[in-house]
Amino acid sequence: MPHLLVEWFDDMDGSDETAALARGFTQEIVSQLVKFKDIVVVQPLGQVGPDVRYVVAGSVDMSDESFRFRVRMLNRADGSVLWAHSYDGTTRVPDLLKVQADIAADVATSLAQAYGAIFEADAKRIVPGAPNDRAAYFCTLSYYSYRAGFDPEARPSVRSCLEKAVERFPAYSTAWALLSLIYIDEVRFRYPFDSTSSTPLIDRAVAAAARAVELEPTNVRALQAQMIALYFKGEIDAAMRVGRRGMSINPNDTVFLGEYGYRLALSGNWREGCLLVAEARKRNPGPLAYYEVGLAVCAYFSGDIRQAVMWIKNANTSGNALYHVIAAAIFAEGGYAADAAGERAWLMQHAPGLVTNVRQEALLRFGRLEDAERFLRSLRKAGLEFSN
Numbered sequence: 001m002p003h004l005l006v007e008w009f010d011d012m013d014g015s016d017e018t019a020a021l022a023r024g025f026t027q028e029i030v031s032q033l034v035k036f037k038d039i040v041v042v043q044p045l046g047q048v049g050p051d052v053r054y055v056v057a058g059s060v061d062m063s064d065e066s067f068r069f070r071v072r073m074l075n076r077a078d079g080s081v082l083w084a085h086s087y088d089g090t091t092r093v094p095d096l097l098k099v100q101a102d103i104a105a106d107v108a109t110s111l112a113q114a115y116g117a118i119f120e121a122d123a124k125r126i127v128p129g130a131p132n133d134r135a136a137y138f139c140t141l142s143y144y145s146y147r148a149g150f151d152p153e154a155r156p157s158v159r160s161c162l163e164k165a166v167e168r169f170p171a172y173s174t175a176w177a178l179l180s181l182i183y184i185d186e187v188r189f190r191y192p193f194d195s196t197s198s199t200p201l202i203d204r205a206v207a208a209a210a211r212a213v214e215l216e217p218t219n220v221r222a223l224q225a226q227m228i229a230l231y232f233k234g235e236i237d238a239a240m241r242v243g244r245r246g247m248s249i250n251p252n253d254t255v256f257l258g259e260y261g262y263r264l265a266l267s268g269n270w271r272e273g274c275l276l277v278a279e280a281r282k283r284n285p286g287p288l289a290y291y292e293v294g295l296a297v298c299a300y301f302s303g304d305i306r307q308a309v310m311w312i313k314n315a316n317t318s319g320n321a322l323y324h325v326i327a328a329a330i331f332a333e334g335g336y337a338a339d340a341a342g343e344r345a346w347l348m349q350h351a352p353g354l355v356t357n358v359r360q361e362a363l364l365r366f367g368r369l370e371d372a373e374r375f376l377r378s379l380r381k382a383g384l385e386f387s388n
Helices: 014-034 093-112 117-124 130-151 154-169 175-188 193-215 219-233 235-250 254-266 270-283 289-302 305-314 321-336 336-350 351-355 358-365 371-379
Strands: 003-006 040-041 052-062 067-074 080-089
Touching: 003 014, 003 175, 003 351, 003 358, 014 067, 014 093, 040 321, 052 117, 067 270, 080 093, 080 117, 080 235, 117 130, 117 219, 130 154, 130 175, 154 175, 154 358, 175 219, 175 254, 193 219, 193 270, 193 289, 219 235, 254 289, 270 289, 289 321, 289 371, 321 351, 321 371, 336 351, 336 358, 351 358, 358 371
Parallel strands: 003 040, 003 052
Antiparallel strands: 052 067, 067 080
8 A cells, every 4th residue: 555654844934833833734634644544654753664655745834923834745756746735824823723624634635535646646656567465456546447437347357356356365454345335336337227136246245345344444445335335235324324433534535425425315314415425526636527416416306406407417427327317307307308308318228227127226226215206207207218
């Protein structure tokens, strides 16, 4: 896994106050970074080992009423700057601790989350003749690449890679978690839904996620997998308990934030869940279409169809059949007859099995029957025919 060295931040003024603030920023950022279990955080205590690939460094300037904090992440091998940002804040005592915590959370999120600067840098690395024990980590990178576009053709190879990874490295919690998520994707993105093959896959997903959590109870990716697997097994209350636990461990992991918000909304808590989805989209540097589709659904259920149309048109997931189902419902409900007809034609050509079985698909995803029925009524307005 990537090792990240956090150096003590520099005091640019030479004053005791600035030195204290610089040390405080260093410790606060370390405390936020260690919540991300896909990286190893180290500090400069003696000689730094060869495993350290990335370095975080920074500096602080202060005036009577404000400060400026500059931070950057470098490639340790060649000193190239991979990410940099500056932050301004007030030195008023009531505000200072909160501002410091907020800045540290933003830095940690920008660097260490699934589509953050560290993973982006690692995905671009070329490692000729890499030893086999790196294969498991590169499987996790291939998962995130697949997840960025939900490419169904990539799913079998990613699944195979992760299955081999957990076989060779049975204590690798993150690999178990991502394998669980792949199993769930095979259920929720395979059309038509087949309970005969899907039920065993959901059970395997639950078991893989449980193994991930058992190995590393504070691994947020493991908790994400367990939350989603339990949700699709129909154990919604248990899924929400896992979600709340993950949020308490690391509220700065925006991938988890968005998934928990999505599950919370679909389970019937639309207001709280949709606020979390919106926050995830705002803070996540990775692919945004998944969140934008979620916000379209949120707007649909709040009755703001104009906003729903805006979000669904903004999302770029035209290869995903569920996107077209959601778009058909939104366009039909808003009276966009031509757009709804276009979505209906796409679905009949590319995913007729999904249309035939769309009621079961809706019941699989919505936690409340009344929400599923409302959505299905909109699909009927779009001209889609399916069994009750």
